[in-house]
Amino acid sequence: MTGKHHSRRDVLKTMGYAALAAGAYWTEPxxxxxxxxxxxxxxAKCRTYEPAELVxxxxxxxxxxxxxxxxxxxxxxxxxVNLTGAPNYRFGYLPLGDTHYTNPQVITATLHLMGRAGAxxxxxxxxxxxxxxxxxxxxxxxxxxxxxxxxxxxxxxxENTNFLGQGKQYVRFTVPFGGYLYPAYELNHSYHDCDVxxxxxxxxxxxxxxxxxxxxxxxxxxxxxxxxxSAGVDEPDExxxxxxxxxxxxxxxxxxxxxxxxxxxxxxEGGYRVRSICKS
Amino acid sequence: MSSDLIPMRWPKQWQxxxxxxxxxxxHINCLLIEDDAALRAVIDQARGSGIQVIQATSQxxxxxxxxxxxxxxxxxxxxxxxxxxxxPTGLPWVDSNGWKVRLAAALNSPSVIWVDVVPxxxxxxxYALCFADVAACGGRWIITLDDELAAGIDGDHGEALETWKxxxxxxxxxxxxxxxxxxxxxxxxxxxxxxxGDNEFLxxxxxxxxxxxxxQYRIIPKxxxxxxxxxxxxxxxxxxxxxxxxxxxxxVLSFVQAGGILITRPGWGxxxxxxxxxxxxxxxxxxxxxxxxAVAKSDDALDPYxxxxxxxxxxxxxxxxxxxxxxxxxxxxxxxxPDRKRAVVQMVFYARELNGKVAMGGxxxxxxxxxxxxxxxxxxxxxxxAQPMTxxxxxxxDVGMVIEKDAVELHLPNLSHYAAIELTI
Numbered sequence: 001m002t003g004k005h006h007s008r009r010d011v012l013k014t015m016g017y018a019a020l021a022a023g024a025y026w027t028e029p030x031x032x033x034x035x036x037x038x039x040x041x042x043x044a045k046c047r048t049y050e051p052a053e054l055v056x057x058x059x060x061x062x063x064x065x066x067x068x069x070x071x072x073x074x075x076x077x078x079x080x081v082n083l084t085g086a087p088n089y090r091f092g093y094l095p096l097g098d099t100h101y102t103n104p105q106v107i108t109a110t111l112h113l114m115g116r117a118g119a120x121x122x123x124x125x126x127x128x129x130x131x132x133x134x135x136x137x138x139x140x141x142x143x144x145x146x147x148x149x150x151x152x153x154x155x156x157x158x159e160n161t162n163f164l165g166q167g168k169q170y171v172r173f174t175v176p177f178g179g180y181l182y183p184a185y186e187l188n189h190s191y192h193d194c195d196v197x198x199x200x201x202x203x204x205x206x207x208x209x210x211x212x213x214x215x216x217x218x219x220x221x222x223x224x225x226x227x228x229x230s231a232g233v234d235e236p237d238e239x240x241x242x243x244x245x246x247x248x249x250x251x252x253x254x255x256x257x258x259x260x261x262x263x264x265x266x267x268x269e270g271g272y273r274v275r276s277i278c279k280s
Numbered sequence: 281m282s283s284d285l286i287p288m289r290w291p292k293q294w295q296x297x298x299x300x301x302x303x304x305x306x307h308i309n310c311l312l313i314e315d316d317a318a319l320r321a322v323i324d325q326a327r328g329s330g331i332q333v334i335q336a337t338s339q340x341x342x343x344x345x346x347x348x349x350x351x352x353x354x355x356x357x358x359x360x361x362x363x364x365x366x367x368p369t370g371l372p373w374v375d376s377n378g379w380k381v382r383l384a385a386a387l388n389s390p391s392v393i394w395v396d397v398v399p400x401x402x403x404x405x406x407y408a409l410c411f412a413d414v415a416a417c418g419g420r421w422i423i424t425l426d427d428e429l430a431a432g433i434d435g436d437h438g439e440a441l442e443t444w445k446x447x448x449x450x451x452x453x454x455x456x457x458x459x460x461x462x463x464x465x466x467x468x469x470x471x472x473x474x475x476x477g478d479n480e481f482l483x484x485x486x487x488x489x490x491x492x493x494x495x496q497y498r499i500i501p502k503x504x505x506x507x508x509x510x511x512x513x514x515x516x517x518x519x520x521x522x523x524x525x526x527x528x529x530x531x532v533l534s535f536v537q538a539g540g541i542l543i544t545r546p547g548w549g550x551x552x553x554x555x556x557x558x559x560x561x562x563x564x565x566x567x568x569x570x571x572x573x574a575v576a577k578s579d580d581a582l583d584p585y586x587x588x589x590x591x592x593x594x595x596x597x598x599x600x601x602x603x604x605x606x607x608x609x610x611x612x613x614x615x616x617x618p619d620r621k622r623a624v625v626q627m628v629f630y631a632r633e634l635n636g637k638v639a640m641g642g643x644x645x646x647x648x649x650x651x652x653x654x655x656x657x658x659x660x661x662x663x664x665x666a667q668p669m670t671x672x673x674x675x676x677x678d679v680g681m682v683i684e685k686d687a688v689e690l691h692l693p694n695l696s697h698y699a700a701i702e703l704t705i
Contacts, residue, residue: 088605088607089605093677
């Protein structure tokens, strides 16, 4: 991923915006003037979430991709996990990791392998529902054990990216081609202060987009302090509450710290703004 | 004994002594009847039947009466039953009396607490809910029927009779589980205050909103503070505006030195220890011995909602004694038998989400995690006999119990306003 004229961080910025526009990209590729990037893909099946099976399988998959060491050795890795919705909602009686949250054993196994491959620092990132509390607290409410994750690799950190978090200021990520909705997004520093970005998805159905994978997971990198229900007109709400109705429905603009939408005359429908990739 | 009494305010329109027959086979054994000549025959016959009749609650020794709120989800200002007022995160605002009962009991020990609250736009099931809301915390609601229900029962109307049956069944349930009163409340946080004067609003609202988090707490009135007050706690919350007395201060700081957490405000006075190496947006954090101290930076942190939720996180959900999924608006209380081999979790359900709207009643598929090495459990509801909860696989789809390393997870069936789980080690 390291280009001749671009640093890894520049490329990661590009990836962030590709992620935000992914649905449109695949349905209307002619709107882009670029060549579609390609990369090796590894697919495997695990029968269980047992650590032994997961570690062995993931290890083999990373080898199939060319090895983890060349990507993470000596690097700061940011892993955006998918913890959609409040941690006190389950599907029936099933643990959250078995349904719509990234499974904690998958996170832990990946941390272990990245640590073994020499990652200098690994940050687990998510913008949990209606919260500016430490991410570890959301994990505990979901019945995950952050200490197990912390002990899986040498330097594991957690950051709630729903607000400014540990950073001093937001980082503006400009959409390379100009963007569809917004020309740029203000994000938590953790998405900038990394060398490697991983979207650790959870395959599941999604009412608006059809299904969720790695691109849809990145919808959650947007901080609700700016793009959420409680965001101020002038300033972010550093104790954000509610969801990202602003992104889905476009009923208002973000606070002045962020750039407004490019075109407010477009339909204010969730399905127009965030499209289903299952529809023809 | 006052603790055995189940009081009811006698409806004025029930002037015929034959109405007393409605109390037969119920546990209602104390009538509050205003001294009215028209009810003289009722009073005489009630006394003749062994029912205690009182004209005023002040006549009952050992009882403290408090004013309560009609419990449940507060409806929207429009009065539309399909809408509700919400708290800051969108959860329905719940009126409940449990914390008031517990506070009154702590301040007036060993009094029995009776709650005086009249029905307010009662919905089906809300009479039983009101009784359970108070009784789950050891109090007694002075049963009060609104005129419509009293008339409906008098006229043998089906729906009214069903509500009456529902209510008397609830009284029976609690009358047959009085042994829980010998159990001790388990707690993570101790709330220390005088609960009065300038400190009344914040301390009272804090108890109300801590209850809504399902964090288990202990009420510690300053005047009754002793060395044992902090036993078993992870944290102490001291939010009074003035500093603590020297002895209280000394004991709380010893508690911190040994690994506890103190959450307080600048009024505490000098804070010992060293600055912590982590930041909190609303608290200055210090380390003292093995423990930590968090001092509110400003009055913004003393918003009761923020204070309650910040406190739970400052302590950490790692120490949750109870943790719920899909339970709707629930208040829950964990208490443990003196031998610590048995425990009971009482759950009062005020509302659930139904098709995107708030509805009264309990959840369909709630789960509760109870910290502790329990091996068996049984579910008790108002309308069924005790149901053993069988242990199963960790990812079970079924109602039952999953035994974990230091906790049990209980998958609950469809529930009404109240349920309890008895656990055994």
